[in-house]
Amino acid sequence: MGARLDDPDPGATIRAQYRQAEELLGEITELLFGGDRSQVVICPGNHDVDWCQARASMEIVPEADIPADVYAALAEPGSLLRWDWSDCALYRIVDPIAYGGRMDKYRNFLNQFYGDTGVLKLPASGDDPLLVELFDRRVLIAAFNSCWENDCYRRRGGIKPEAIARMHLDLLDQAWEYDLRIAVWHHSTVGPPSADDYLNVEQVYALIDNGFRLGLHGHQHRSELSLHELRRPEYGSLAVVSAGSLAAGHAELPRGANRQYNIVELHQDLTGARVHFREIETGGFGPRRLNSFGGRSYSDVFWNVAPSIVGTSIDSHGLNQSTMVNSAETAFQAGDDEKVLALLCPIASELDAYGRRLLADAATRAENWLIVIDHYYPPSSIAEVALVVKAAVRLDDFELARSTVRYGGENLGLPSPQQVELRDWISAEELIR
Numbered sequence: 062m063g064a065r066l067d068d069p070d071p072g073a074t075i076r077a078q079y080r081q082a083e084e085l086l087g088e089i090t091e092l093l094f095g096g097d098r099s100q101v102v103i104c105p106g107n108h109d110v111d112w113c114q115a116r117a118s119m120e121i122v123p124e125a126d127i128p129a130d131v132y133a134a135l136a137e138p139g140s141l142l143r144w145d146w147s148d149c150a151l152y153r154i155v156d157p158i159a160y161g162g163r164m165d166k167y168r169n170f171l172n173q174f175y176g177d178t179g180v181l182k183l184p185a186s187g188d189d190p191l192l193v194e195l196f197d198r199r200v201l202i203a204a205f206n207s208c209w210e211n212d213c214y215r216r217r218g219g220i221k222p223e224a225i226a227r228m229h230l231d232l233l234d235q236a237w238e239y240d241l242r243i244a245v246w247h248h249s250t251v252g253p254p255s256a257d258d259y260l261n262v263e264q265v266y267a268l269i270d271n272g273f274r275l276g277l278h279g280h281q282h283r284s285e286l287s288l289h290e291l292r293r294p295e296y297g298s299l300a301v302v303s304a305g306s307l308a309a310g311h312a313e314l315p316r317g318a319n320r321q322y323n324i325v326e327l328h329q330d331l332t333g334a335r336v337h338f339r340e341i342e343t344g345g346f347g348p349r350r351l352n353s354f355g356g357r358s359y360s361d362v363f364w365n366v367a368p369s370i371v372g373t374s375i376d377s378h379g380l381n382q383s384t385m386v387n388s389a390e391t392a393f394q395a396g397d398d399e400k401v402l403a404l405l406c407p408i409a410s411e412l413d414a415y416g417r418r419l420l421a422d423a424a425t426r427a428e429n430w431l432i433v434i435d436h437y438y439p440p441s442s443i444a445e446v447a448l449v450v451k452a453a454v455r456l457d458d459f460e461l462a463r464s465t466v467r468y469g470g471e472n473l474g475l476p477s478p479q480q481v482e483l484r485d486w487i488s489a490e491e492l493i494r
Contacts, residue, residue, distance in 0.1 A: 066213060071113035072166075079170040086174065099178040102193050104204040106247035106279065107211055107218075107258070109167040115212035118160035119143060119152040127151055138394065143214035152214065161187065163212065182231065188221040190228055194239075199331065201239040203228060203273070207246040207260055216258040218248025222267070222387045229271050229384055241331040242367065244273040250301060269299045270384060272367035275334065276301040277325070300362035302336050321349060333363035386416045393419060398427035409436045421448055430455045439468055443475055450483055454490045462487045 068074055086101065094100040122142070128134040131151060135142050141154040154160045164187035171183060171191065181192040184206070191204040209219040249259040260278075268276065276299050305321025324337040337359045340349035348358030385404050392400040401423035405412065409420060417437075424432040425448070433452035438461075440446045446469035453462035466483045469475035 066112055066116055068113065071111070075111060075166050079166065079173075083170065083174055097178070098175055099180050099193065100195065101174075102202050102204050102245060103171060103174065103191065104245045104247055105164065105167050105206050105208060107208055107216070109164060110208050110211055110213075111163040111166055112213035114165075115160055115163040118154055118156040118163075120155045122151040122153050143212065145214050160212070163187070164206070164208065188224045190224060192228070192231075198237065199240045200243060200327075201232070201241070202243045202245060204245040207248040207278075218246075218258065218260040220246060220260070220264050220267075222264075223391060225264075225267050225271060226384050226388050241275065241327070242271075242273045243275045243277065244268045244299075245277045247279055249278060249303065265299060265301065267384070267387065269297060273299055274364035274367055275299070275325075275362075277304065278302075279304045279306065297365040297367065300334070300364050302362070305338075305340070320346075322346070332366060333361060335359050335361050386412070386419065389416075389419055389423075393423055398423040398429075402427065402429065402432060406432065406436070421445070425451075428455070434461070438465065440465065440473065443469060443473055443479075446473060446475055447483070450487065454487060457494060459487055459491050 065071075086103070087098075090096055090098050090101050128142075131142075131144065134140060135144055141157070143152040143154070144150075145152060168184055168187060175183060181194050181201075182189075184191055188206055188209055190206065193202045193204070194200070195202060205220045205224065207218040207220050209221040209224075211218065246260065250262055250265055251259060265276065274297070278301070302323060302325065304323045305319075320341040322339050324339065326335045326337065328334060338349040339346045339358075350356050350358045385408060389401045389404040392398075392404065401419065405416060405420040405423075409417070412420065421433065421437065424430075424436075430452035433448060434456070437445045437452075438449050440449050446465055449465045450462045453459070453465060463484065466475070466480050466487070470477070470480050
């Protein structure tokens with residue numbers, strides 16, 4: 062799928078490819094599901110990104126405007142810069158709307174394929190997941206786009222954080238409890254040191270936080286290396302299964318790998334599955350026996366039951382802590398301190414170190430000193446001592462400022478020189494007032 066940058070008519074090429082894909086998937090659906098397209102889950106991959114449209118949204122950065130540290134500028138979150146190794150040129154995205162539409166042809170294909178078949182939700186944008194319910198609504202499958210910020214010059218995978226948060230809100234609004242949530246995406250979760258075309262594992266943790274217990278992906282064209290669990294003690298585990306490639310050409314397959322596919326056989330209670338590996342051989346597809354699984358052609362995986370989300374009532378529709386912090390971080394980067402405070406103040410006592418620091422930074426930037434006093438006194442670290450002292454002085458509560466310094470020295474090991482420095486600063490501020 063996809064057109065080369067030098068294709069004279071890339072639109073026609075891509076449309077023809079999607080027509081062929083719809084015909085093939087339609088035949089498979091008729092064969093396996095009697096034509097019921099609501100039973101089919103389609104997930105986008107890097108070949109669904111329209112490179113030509115992405116390239117058209119960019120311009121070469123003039124030499125005088127190239128940052129001194131190009132690598133750091135490229136790595137910044139949300140960077141609009143792209144580096145082309147073939148020409149050793151730096152590009153900048155100058156038309157974000159056109160760039161954002163580089164997967165519009167894929168979305169058009171989805172709308173054409175599903176029509177009014179009754180899937181739970183079609184993507185409203187290129188970053189949203191496709192939501193499908195199976196087995197009498199016992200199972201939810203969310204097919205995420207892992208090509209966020211992926212284009213002709215950037216290979217890495219990524220799921221837009223807001224897409225996970227919006228999906229969570231949508232599910233809370235419908236107040237339906239699924240026995241199992243399955244996430245599907247394209248990019249691998251690991252890769253060699255020289256590669257960059259895989260997904261940040263932190264995004265997999267975000268899926269665990271949101272109740273997903275089975276993850277399915279592809280991209281690496283090999284199944285034997287990536288059947289594993291990612292654990293977080295406070296949220297449980299996610300079993301991650303990688304599928305080999307069913308239709309890749311020999312040039313795309315890793316050395317020693319043939320065309321492959323998996324069969325995932327869910328247990329009746331939906332707390333585990335048996336994954337069967339299949340590989341093409343003389344005469345057709347047959348069991349693929351893996352040394353890593355004791356010579357078997359299958360492996361069993363298990364997961365814990367996700368906690369219920371129905372009936373929760375945190376201010377922002379019951380978002381859990383991790384999702385709240387992710388949303389607050391996005392708001393903070395956008396300069397919306399009031400939104401950060403609205404999201405994090407109700408769960409301040411439950412925040413981890415990063416969440417507490419994010420709340421403190423937003424309150425400080427907004428000069429909301431009462432929030433600082435409410436949530437950081439008594440302080441729990443030397444850094445919080447300085448924060449509370451500053452807030453108390455800004456509120457003209459000099460006695461609280463001094464008592465905070467004493468508390469820091471007696472309970473947190475605040476060094477004597479720092480105590481003296483803080484007391485001198487408090488006295489100077491008091492004289493000025």
